[in-house]
Amino acid sequence: MALCAFAAILTIVIIVEVAYQVITGASPAISRYGLAFVWNTAWKPNLYIFGAGEMLFATLVTSAMALVLATPLGVAIGLFLSLLAPRPLRTVIGPLIEMLAAIPSIIIGLWGVIVLAPFVQEHLEPWLHSWFGFIPIFGPQQTTGLSVFTAGLVLTIMVVPIVASLSRDLFLAVPKELQDGAAALGATRWEVIRGVVLPTTASGVIAAALLALGRALGEAVAVALVIGGGSVIHASVFEPGTSVAARIINEITSLDNKLHLAALFYLALILLVIGVLTNLAAQAIARRVGGDQAMLVR
Amino acid sequence: MSGLSEPSAVGAEEPPASGLPDPTAPLTATGSLRRRAAVSRALEVTATGSALLAVAVFCIVIYTVVSRGAGAISFSFLTTDPTGIGTGGIAPAIVGSAVIVAIATAIAMPLGVLIALYLIEFAGRRSGRVVRMALDLTNGLPTVVVAIMVYGLIVVGSGDSAIAASIALAIVMLPLIARSSHQVLLLVPGTLREASDALGVSRWRGVLGVVLPSALGGIVTATILAAARAAGETVPILLLSSLVTSNDVQINPLHAVSAMPLTIYTDFNDGVPAAVTQAWGTALVLMAIILAANIGARMFLARNRSRLGL
Numbered sequence: 001m002a003l004c005a006f007a008a009i010l011t012i013v014i015i016v017e018v019a020y021q022v023i024t025g026a027s028p029a030i031s032r033y034g035l036a037f038v039w040n041t042a043w044k045p046n047l048y049i050f051g052a053g054e055m056l057f058a059t060l061v062t063s064a065m066a067l068v069l070a071t072p073l074g075v076a077i078g079l080f081l082s083l084l085a086p087r088p089l090r091t092v093i094g095p096l097i098e099m100l101a102a103i104p105s106i107i108i109g110l111w112g113v114i115v116l117a118p119f120v121q122e123h124l125e126p127w128l129h130s131w132f133g134f135i136p137i138f139g140p141q142q143t144t145g146l147s148v149f150t151a152g153l154v155l156t157i158m159v160v161p162i163v164a165s166l167s168r169d170l171f172l173a174v175p176k177e178l179q180d181g182a183a184a185l186g187a188t189r190w191e192v193i194r195g196v197v198l199p200t201t202a203s204g205v206i207a208a209a210l211l212a213l214g215r216a217l218g219e220a221v222a223v224a225l226v227i228g229g230g231s232v233i234h235a236s237v238f239e240p241g242t243s244v245a246a247r248i249i250n251e252i253t254s255l256d257n258k259l260h261l262a263a264l265f266y267l268a269l270i271l272l273v274i275g276v277l278t279n280l281a282a283q284a285i286a287r288r289v290g291g292d293q294a295m296l297v298r
Numbered sequence: 299m300s301g302l303s304e305p306s307a308v309g310a311e312e313p314p315a316s317g318l319p320d321p322t323a324p325l326t327a328t329g330s331l332r333r334r335a336a337v338s339r340a341l342e343v344t345a346t347g348s349a350l351l352a353v354a355v356f357c358i359v360i361y362t363v364v365s366r367g368a369g370a371i372s373f374s375f376l377t378t379d380p381t382g383i384g385t386g387g388i389a390p391a392i393v394g395s396a397v398i399v400a401i402a403t404a405i406a407m408p409l410g411v412l413i414a415l416y417l418i419e420f421a422g423r424r425s426g427r428v429v430r431m432a433l434d435l436t437n438g439l440p441t442v443v444v445a446i447m448v449y450g451l452i453v454v455g456s457g458d459s460a461i462a463a464s465i466a467l468a469i470v471m472l473p474l475i476a477r478s479s480h481q482v483l484l485l486v487p488g489t490l491r492e493a494s495d496a497l498g499v500s501r502w503r504g505v506l507g508v509v510l511p512s513a514l515g516g517i518v519t520a521t522i523l524a525a526a527r528a529a530g531e532t533v534p535i536l537l538l539s540s541l542v543t544s545n546d547v548q549i550n551p552l553h554a555v556s557a558m559p560l561t562i563y564t565d566f567n568d569g570v571p572a573a574v575t576q577a578w579g580t581a582l583v584l585m586a587i588i589l590a591a592n593i594g595a596r597m598f599l600a601r602n603r604s605r606l607g608l
Binding site: 001003004005006007008010011012014015017018021022024025073076077079080081084085093095096097098099100102103104105106107108110111113114115157160161164188189190191193211214217218219220221225245248249252253264265268271272275276278279280282283 | 334335337338340341342344345346347348349351352353355356358359362363366408409412413415416417419420421425428429431432433434435436437438439440441442443444446447449450451454469472473476501502526527529530531532533536537540541559562563566577578581584585588589592596
């Protein structure tokens, strides 16, 4: 009993300790730069000039891209695996997609640099630019495929399995009688999904998307490899950038001064705050549907 | 049992749409049957296409790693020390990964199971909720934040070490093991527990002798999956155990030891062709281990399930 209670209390201690360490480590930078650190856009460690603006921008753009691409894809895969595919196909494809989530992020990143980035640079960039070039985010083709866009694609690949398997589990829990009832009324498969399956699971799907967003926001190593390391905010997503997490892992082993370390802790603090907020939002939504026992941790 | 409901069935049984204007609206037939059938067909094709796309990406990643890494693999690659940048073997990285993940598992597994037991056997409604929330929050922490916490806690004071990386990985693994164990323990039939209570067995003896053994399969599966996840994490090792000073196999966890993700990262960033080849070879070894662990855990779970008749 005492042991169990001790272990349980430890979970809370971990959260508090993480917050405490990160805030303490960041405090020199917090007291020197204040909240303006979050949106200032210069990062010159040797001159004691630090601002998270451009990293935060790149982080938000890549994560938003992953969210926008991965949610419909993941939901479609979830539908396929739960309702559309014949059973033998399900038992093969389901595990394969979960395996995709098991591949370490560094290997996805490596693959992103060697295979995905050249493909993006040679094919996707010119194609998107020629069709949608009037929107400034699809700027002209760059010399390498290492860019915010490629980072967004890599993040998409990493979070699609999360959305897919969570939403599959949600769809499987929709009572069969409701679906059969709708089908008996003459609804087509799409109408059953649109009218019965999606409305009953909407909150759960949103929670799953938020969890995926949280994962995308915090991903460091794969993004660091493919995002290209630029440090200016560009309208075009084909330009390189640096995300918050990537900056931390790139610079922590080669610190210029004490304040540099504090600034990196400040970046971690920003990630911590965003991560906790996303997670709490997901939990609140999931609790409203009542699935909080089963859903959030896989 | 703290009023735990059946997982995830509750929401589904509610009438679908408290906040939606008219839940039957999408079910009102509109347009010709042919158009409706076509829309439905389009959805099926899209869903199938999405699933195939994901499988295709998975296959392309596997193919890339295998085709680029296979050339580097040999017996000596796995068993000898590196001799320079991109030359020699990766034995220290393999052993180092094993050491780091073993220590992390040794920390996280008992704690995770204890937390799950707490949630099942002892927690009140409120305390259970708080602990579950803390677990979910921990699970949602970016690994880079966990790693930088341990950096501030240990590395700033006493330098890089394998144990620091292990602690960070243990924090990553803990919520995975605790929540999966919790779910497995929920499945243990109440009759088993009642039988042991009826025999006058104390609470602890009942837990150790009856509840845990029947849930062991699921707990082991969860631990293997969590360890596989930890083995692939790069950031904690990069931040906490990267200042490796020697080329030999190191097993002292108080010093920095090499690890496979670190070898991949540094070799690849090095850019020398030989180092890049070594990075792919290491990636192949790491991926093979992780996927094998995943497949093994799944098969074990399936066997276990059918034995328990679940």
